[in-house]
Amino acid sequence: MSHTDLDFVGEPFDALALTDPAPSGPHPVPAALNVSLAGPVSDAGTAGLRAVVRELRTTAARAHEQAIRAHAALQRKALLNGGTARIERAPVPVTSEARFKPLARTAVGALDATALAALAVGDIAGVFGTQYRQDGANPDIRTSGTLLTSVTGMSLHGGPYGRGRLAARAVGAIDRDVVVDAVVQAAEVFALYLGLHLCFADATLVRGIPWLPAEPVRVEFDQELSAEHKAVDLVVDVSAVDLVPRPFLRVDAELLVGGVAVGRVAGVTVAVCEKPGVSIGPEHGGKPARWLGRLGRFGDRAMLGEFHLAQLCRGDHGIALGPEFAHYSSIKSTRPPDRGLLLVDRIMDMTGERGILSRGSHRTEYDSPADSWYYEETANASMPNCVHMESSLQAALILGYFLGPTLSASDAAVSLRNLGGTATVLREVDLRDKTIVQDSDLLSTSPVPGATLQTFAYTACVDGEPFYSGETLFGYFSDAAMANQTGLDAGRHVPTWWDAQRSRPATRTIDIVARRADPAARLVSRGHLALLDAVQVVDGGGEFGLGYLRAVQPIDPEHWVFTRHFRYDPVIPGSFGVEAVVHAMQEWLLDSGLGDDLRDPGFVLPVGLPFTWKYRGQFLPTDGQYVLEVHIKSVEHRPGRVRAVGDASMWKPGLRIYELTDIAVELREEGARPW
Structure with missing residues (x-):
């Protein structure tokens, strides 16, 4: 068996991202205050907020100790796991909830030579369909060649890892370098199939992830290939895919000749990266200087997309919301839920100005595919109640946080909590394969000692008709406030x-x-x-x-x-x-x-x-x-x-x-x- 190492491919970064404790560097100590999670939503005015404050001030320090114990448990878990980032050589198969959610979907499941040639010149929407349109953006997104003569199958959740599988054939003079290039092109095809390029307006496909340490590609052959091997079949399995730090996927491939395995290629990584100097997020104040490349489900230009919400969950908050938020990236701060529990996809537009907290509104979109984990696992005939609640509340909280209620004390750790609300289902509708459009309105922001309270109203629509509406109250709490709950x-x-x-x-x-x-x-x-x-x-x-x-x-x-x-x-x-x-x-x-x-x-x-x-x-x-x-x-x-x-x-x-x-x-x- 022979081996070849090629040092140009990056490795997806894990670093115990979901269990690693927040950095413990010094922060200004918030003023001590007896505060609890409290406040009826129905009294959104001054009298209601006074009642909230009275209830906030009645409490004592129980949850702080529990929070410390929880963090200590997570720290112990991180230490037991080594406390550092590790490269997984054998990725664990993904669960239904943790599956990567593609940015676009197509009925196309196979590609002939003509379609592959179209991808090589950048006609992505012409091959996969209208969900892949970008209004002329990304002129240089294309596959790197035509070593593949056909793609015989693509599956979003196939393969041993459940992250995706592609089967293809490469024909020509076969050697090690050509085989690796063919696997790279197969990975590029799958990256486009997932819509990873839709995150940016002016980007290219690259090998590796420039922001992360390079890892070698490993090539193994059970037998030497020769000129007699005119065709090699590739079975390409996605072992990792994410939008952070940049959209990327990593693949392993098995090589077959005449149906017999002859070798393997492991660790090929392809990423979508912006060109030097191209803006990929909002400017100071939260608004992008120019369109960032994402279209909504109905063809309107989105203000922020899936890439920015992924950054807000587990990446760079400066990219997500603007440079004022960059320092929140590695500390306890406001974040939406992550992965399969993130139930907002795009912020389409927004009215309001950062720092002016009295009013604001925005429109969001959430795509609800029929193969979503919650449809598979609920007892309901359609979307379960918890997803109705989570999707609507997440959209509202992102509006409030975007406007900057925490920026006046930006070095302090802050915990966001929902305090209550009222919601009504307006009509029975099956939400499978629908895009939910939500209009959220900030009704008030009220600073109180140790906390900031925000009230919202929201209405969710599908097919142009409302189906769910409500009001809710959120609070941003200092650590001192969180320490006092009764x-x-x-x-x-x-x-x-x-x-x-x-x-x-x-x-x-x-x-x-x-x-x-x-x-x-x-x-x-x-x-x-x-x-x-x-x-x-x-x-x-x-x-x-x-x-x-x-x-x-x-x-x-x-x-x-x-x-x-x-x-x-x-x-x-x-x-x-x-x-x-x-x-x-x-x-x-x-x-x-x-x-x-x-x-x-x-x-x-x-x-x-x-x-x-x-x-x-x-x-x-x-x-x-x-x-x-x-x-x-x-x-x-x-x-x-x-x-x-x-x-x-x-x-x-x-x-x-x-x-x-x-x-x-x-x-x-x-x-x-x-x-």
Whole structure:
């Protein structure tokens, strides 16, 4: 066996990005203040904010110690893993949630010589379709040659790593250099297929990633190739793909002659890099000097795109939002959730000026492909409630953060928390393969000691019609403020209804783990949305005498959600707490038999019923467990439908921190008349 090393290819950077603790350099110490996560959304005016401040000032220091323990656990994990970046020689197969989301999609799955020749002269949209258009931008994006004579298949999630696979044939005088060049061209084709070039307006495809240390390409042959080998088939598997620090993918390839493996090429990296001097992000003040190259789903020029949101999650905040934010890149600061939990794709336009925090608005887009992880794993007939909440709240918070509420004390570590809101589903719609367009409006910004509060209103549309709307309140909290939390009840321990009974009533248990273990079981959440193991039921119990649900769920500090929400600041998303309550109610509704007369039913979000949530704390990796309870308050039937409504609370150890009003689930037959 022979080996060849070629030193021109970069290596994707990991560096324990999701578990590495924030740098511990000195920061100005915020003024000490007793502050909690608080504030009703419905009182967006001065009186409501005064009430928020009063509630903020009632609290004591419990969560700070828990946050320190959580960070210490993550630091220990980083040290056990070596504490430094390591190159993965055998990448772990990606889960459905962590799959790379392409910037464009096409029905084209194979390419002939004519199509490959078109890619070599830069006609990307002519080959793959209109989603790849750029209005004349990127004149020099093209593949580097025509060593490939055909591409016989392309799969977004194929291959042993689940990151993509391409099968191609190369014909000609075959030697080591030519084989590597052919693999490079195959990687370039797949990069264009993913739409990586759509991040920039004036870029080129390059080998390696200039910002990262170079790693050699490894070539192995089981037999020497000769002039008799007129054709080599390539099976090219993507081992890494990301938008940070620049859009890139890394591939390994197997070489076959006559269906027999004759060699391998590993570590070929191709990146999309801007030309020298070309701007790729906003200027000071947040607005780009010129269009950055991304079009929205409907052909309008986007202000910022997927590349900038990826930078905001795990990269350079200066590239994402402008140079004023650059220093936030490596410290605990405001970030959206990452990877499959990032549910905003593009900022299309914005009104408002950075530093003026009284008003502002923007329009965002989010593409919701039918193969998204949450459609595969939800019990719902369409998008689960947590994704409705997350996508709408993320769009709103990005608007508020962009305008600069934290820049006046830019060296201080800040934690962003949602404090509450009310949202209403306006119409039932299947969101698979739809683009959600959201208009978000900043209603007010109110600095209070140790925190800044912002209220928003938002409306989400699909196919030009609204389907979801709401209001919400966010807070930016200093470390001193985060150290002082006493939950919903001013630090008092308020027991669950079940614990408060003199004689605890008998319960029956719905075993969700057992249901989930049955591959034929319907209407049960699985995988990344497996949030509950069991539900205890008191038939006829609860505050309304219609049924009481209780669940005690262990918190796994290694749970996937802590790596997504947020970097340097891991907490369970509030929407996932709400989703756990939804799952408890769904399981109860099925178990109760109330929908047994429905034909082939599915769960949907109830239309026309405002749902209100209130958060006064956070679930940390070290909290051990959470407890939830639901009081069923009504059950109503309509033709082909049954709806259950309840009030709910959630506890971390010793504190009630979530309160949910009019949370509802609905089971309906396909084609049933609207509620």
